[in-house]
Amino acid sequence: MVSQFAGRISSLMDIGNLLVNKIAVLSVVLLFFLAVLCLNAFFKAGLSPSKVTSTIKIALLGFVLLLLEALFTGVPAYGEIVGNLQGLIVMYCLASLVTYLVVDGYLYYRMHKQVPSFQRDLLTVLVYVVFAMVSLRIIFRIDISSILTTTTVLTAAVAFAMQTTIANVFSGFQVQSDENLQRHTWITIKDPDITGEIVNVGFRYTTLRTLDNRRILVPNHYIMQNIVQNLGTRGGTEKTAVHLKVGLGYDLPPEKAVDLLSRILLQEEHVMKDPPPRVVVHDFLESSVEYDLKYFLEDYSFHLATRGSVLMKIWYAVAREGFSIPFPHREIISRTPREPFPVDREGLPAILRGTEILRSLGEDELRRLSERVRVKVYGTGEIVVRQNDEGDSLFLVRRGALGVSIDGAPVGSLREGEIFGEMSLLTGERRKATVAAASEVHLIEISKEDILPVIRANPELLEKLSALLAQREERNIEQKKRAELSRAGVDGKEAFLNRLKTFFGL
Known part of the structure; x- marks a missing residue:
């Protein structure tokens, strides 16, 4: 029995379908990764731990399968399956050894133990793909070219689906x-x-x-x-400049500010001295002069810390010089709106007394009324009142001239010192004529609310006002009749003249 088992083991020592003996490959792989594991565990060698423990376990599984392959040699079906599986494990262990030597050995130390995952994954995939193709050819005796030909369409479909x-x-x-x-x-x-x-x-x-x-x-x-x-x-020779904008007050001279900011940058730990930092006046803002601080960092990872340190030192340095960092602020100014056309209130009582309709008022009544009235200014062509419009105020012409028209026909004019609209003020009737400014006019407007306290305090004033209204109404009627007769006379003369010219053929 022992001699039979030894014979089977010796048959495994022959070079079969693999390039090297299976036992030799598994032994080399196992011893190599055990050495790596021990060096890292006991001597802190700093070797890459990638795939170490997993490859050791798979190599041990390979030895178990070698034993099973020897036991099932007499059973063709099981022996072939176990042999193929054991061959795959040997090829995997060999691929892991090559990958470790190339990626985790050569590149690991050449790149100072920081191999980019892109290079690591790319080389690892290439090694395993090569060993997989060799395994298909040696272990399973499959023609690789036929597989590549039959999977062309599948490859195209997968490539289309994985465009990103x-x-x-x-x-x-x-x-x-x-x-x-x-x-x-x-x-x-x-x-x-x-x-x-x-x-x-x-x-x-x-x-x-x-x-x-x-x-x-x-x-x-x-x-x-x-x-x-x-x-x-980091560690490179070419650096990118960092720009920091700082606003200082207009009371701080720019030359002094540039010198102060330059000294702060030169004292900063991570700011490079060569090329040296530079400070220039960048812009004039609403409340500050803006300075551009240009400097280079040894390592950009210190950007935030350096920025904060520079700003803090600027604050203290500016405060020591007796200045301050300007900041946006608002100044609220309370002021009374100015009238566009100032009114001499002290002279209004004398102006009101000069009007016929208000001449009978006393001094106190005129003074109280002058405090309530308003002065309005109209430009040339503006209509002050329109015929048939409602109204409850009269107007006193203080400066300028106005034109009066009834039913669109001019009937007169108004000048300084004259009044109009008294019927609307005292009786509330509609405006009887249209009054428009012939030039810039200044009018004193007296409304019902303005004169009401005066009338209530002096009821007998109504009798005087009614008499005056009657007289003014008679004069207005006479003026209207004269205007109509004059217009009719002109119209009649023109009509007879036209008839005479027609009769005599002229």
Whole structure:
């Protein structure tokens, strides 16, 4: 029995379908990853732990399958299945060893233990694809060319369905190969406004770390199709200037302000001394002079801390100089609206006394009335009152001239010192004529509310006013008749003249 088992083991030592002996491959892989595990565990060697424990477990499973393959050699069906499975495990372990040596060995130390996931994933996929194709050819004896031919249509359909993913993959190649988008480079993406440090470039997205240590995943194709601003690389020689706008008061001389701000920038820890910072007057604003502080940072990750430190030092420095930081403020000014046409209230009683209808009022009554009346100004052509309109006030012409018309026909004019509208004031009847300004006129308007307290205090005044109204009404009627006769006389003369000319053929 023992000799039979030893014979089966010796048959496994022959080179079969694989390039190397299965036991040798599994032993090398197992010993290598056990060594990596021990070096990291006991000596803190700092080797990459990627796929170490999983490969060790799979290698041990491979040894178990080797034993099962030896036991089932006499059973063709089971022996072939176990042998194929064991061959796949050997190929997987060999692929893991190659991947670790290339990615986690060579690239891991060449890139200072920070291998971009894009390169890691790409090389890992390539190695496993190659070993998978070799496995199909060696273990299962399948013609790879026939598989590629039959899956062309399927590949096209999958590619169409994964357009975005494929675009991200190809964009990832471009991002990875672009010197302006290397790891540890600070960038700003315009839309949306994102600023961050590139910490990793993967197949589908690029990882950015913002100033507040948040990680943002940006699709690769979005970076290639957007406007991206390079803000400099940590440890790189090329830096991007930072601009900080500060407003100081107009009472602080610009030369002194520039010197003060320059000294603050030169004292800041993370601001580069070469190229030196620069301060210039940028603009004159409503309440301040705006200065542009231009400086370069050793590492853009200190942007917020540097900005806050500079602003704080500016406040203290300005305060020590006896000035202050201007800020928006409002000044409320309370003022009484000024009349566009000032009125001499003291002279109004004398003007009112000069009118026939108010001449009978006493001094006190005229004074009280002058305090209530209003002065109105009309421009040339403006209508003061219109015929047949309702009204309850009279007007005293203080300056200028007006034209009077009835039914559209001019009947007279009004000048300084004359009044009109007394019937509407005292009886409330409608306006009997249309009065329009022939020039700029200043009118004193006396309404019913203005004269009512005077009448109530002196009821006998109504008798005097009624007599005056009767006299003025008679004069108005006579003027109207004369105007009508004069108009009729002119019309009759013209009519007879036309008849005579027609009769004599002239």
